[in-house]
Amino acid sequence: MKTPITVSVTGAAGQIGYALLFRIASGAMFGPDQPVNLRLIEIEPAMGALEGVIMELDDCAFPLLNEVVATSDLNVGFSGANWALLVGSVPRKAGMERADLLKINGGIFTGQGKAIAENAADDIRVVVVGNPCNTNALIAMNSAAGVPNDRFFAMTRLDENRAKSQLAAKANVHNSDITNMCIWGNHSATQYPDFTNAKIKGQPVTDFIKDQEWLEGEFISTVQQRGAAIIKARGASSAASAANGLVDTVRALTTPTPAGDWTSICVCSDGSYGIDAGLIASMPIFVKEDGSWDVVPGVEVDAFSREKIDASVQELRDEKAAVADLLA
Numbered sequence: 001m002k003t004p005i006t007v008s009v010t011g012a013a014g015q016i017g018y019a020l021l022f023r024i025a026s027g028a029m030f031g032p033d034q035p036v037n038l039r040l041i042e043i044e045p046a047m048g049a050l051e052g053v054i055m056e057l058d059d060c061a062f063p064l065l066n067e068v069v070a071t072s073d074l075n076v077g078f079s080g081a082n083w084a085l086l087v088g089s090v091p092r093k094a095g096m097e098r099a100d101l102l103k104i105n106g107g108i109f110t111g112q113g114k115a116i117a118e119n120a121a122d123d124i125r126v127v128v129v130g131n132p133c134n135t136n137a138l139i140a141m142n143s144a145a146g147v148p149n150d151r152f153f154a155m156t157r158l159d160e161n162r163a164k165s166q167l168a169a170k171a172n173v174h175n176s177d178i179t180n181m182c183i184w185g186n187h188s189a190t191q192y193p194d195f196t197n198a199k200i201k202g203q204p205v206t207d208f209i210k211d212q213e214w215l216e217g218e219f220i221s222t223v224q225q226r227g228a229a230i231i232k233a234r235g236a237s238s239a240a241s242a243a244n245g246l247v248d249t250v251r252a253l254t255t256p257t258p259a260g261d262w263t264s265i266c267v268c269s270d271g272s273y274g275i276d277a278g279l280i281a282s283m284p285i286f287v288k289e290d291g292s293w294d295v296v297p298g299v300e301v302d303a304f305s306r307e308k309i310d311a312s313v314q315e316l317r318d319e320k321a322a323v324a325d326l327l328a
């Protein structure tokens with residue numbers, strides 16, 4: 001048996017938490033031979049509900065679940081953490097944009113960043129899901145003195161999966177036939193799902209989808225607005241698909257990326273592709289055999305893509321300016 005890894009999850013009693021914890025404990029996130037310790041972090045009023053979730057975890061008798069700790073103390077919650085999955089925060093309601101959550105949620109991530117720096121394991125990696133996730137990750141990163149910037153991520157894998165599903169349906173192929181799907185920029189309504197570089201069965205998307213107007217219009221807006229469409233239909237924001245996106249994100253970060261392909265993750269920009277260094281932005285990422293990652297170089301950005309990427313980067317700059325007081 002491998003040594004257990006420690007995974008801290010905030011917002012563990014929430015909707016995403018309920019869809020996520022069972023998949024971590026079952027081995028879906030870290031593999032079928034990797035035991036896990038769960039450190040579940042919630043605010044005091046949600047501790048009762050969290051106890052119920054833990055009763056259900058117990059009732060699954062998961063072979064890989066080594067230990068479960070429930071706490072509202074961040075120092076306990078991030079103690080020894082190898083992974084911190086920052087889900088806890090208020091979701092938006094119908095009619096709101098994710099940026100409207102900036103003031104409501106931003107403050108959560110200063111304390112969490114600091115507690116991660118002080119308590120987590122040396123190899124800590126942090127994935128932020130709570131919205132607006134890019135700027136929340138920026139706040140956590142800036143608050144986590146001593147933790148390298150390349151350990152902080154925010155999630156656009158759900159958007160990538162949504163984009164693949166839309167392309168597959170339109171081209172009448174299977175999801176798995178779509179590769180090289182990059183989401184650029186912010187996890188928001190300005191994100192750019194890049195069909196110009198995506199491939200279907202290894203060929204350009206336009207070999208299969210001749211409807212350029214759909215690609216440049218409805219395809220992009222459907223992916224950008226999918227979160228809002230789900231809130232409208234369900235009365236609550238996406239949870240099972242978000243949890244699945246997080247499982248996929250962590251697997252992508254812990255498994256070498258297939259040669260020639262890439263995955264969408266928001267990382268701290270090094271200035272590549274004209275994205276300001278220091279912003280947390282989504283771009284094409286390649287994970288190497290040794291577990292480290294790089295931004296994929298040389299992806300072609302045509303004039304159409306440039307304009308879309310620039311608009312999303314501008315929104316990230318504006319969000320950063322709006323939380324300047326939270327950035328250490």
Ligand SMILES: NC(=O)C1=CN([C@@H]2O[C@H](COP(=O)(O)OP(=O)(O)OC[C@H]3O[C@@H](n4cnc5c(N)ncnc54)[C@H](O)[C@@H]3O)[C@@H](O)[C@H]2O)C=CC1
Nearest residue numbers: 011013014015016042043046088089090091129130131242
């Ligand atoms: N990046 C992405 O692709 C996606 C992000 N989201 C975001 O994920 C977040 C969580 O969504 P849901 O689980 O549906 O919300 P939810 O409201 O069901 O659960 C959130 C949980 O976080 C807890 N919480 C609040 N403040 C906390 C704190 N300071 N520390 C620890 N826990 C805290 C709450 O008590 C609650 O149990 C939202 O911000 C939502 O917008 C949702 C879907 C996709």
Ligand SMILES: O=C([O-])CC(=O)C(=O)O
Nearest residue numbers: 092131226227228237238
């Ligand atoms: O739209 C929302 O507020 C929840 C979310 O981030 C998504 O579903 O992509």
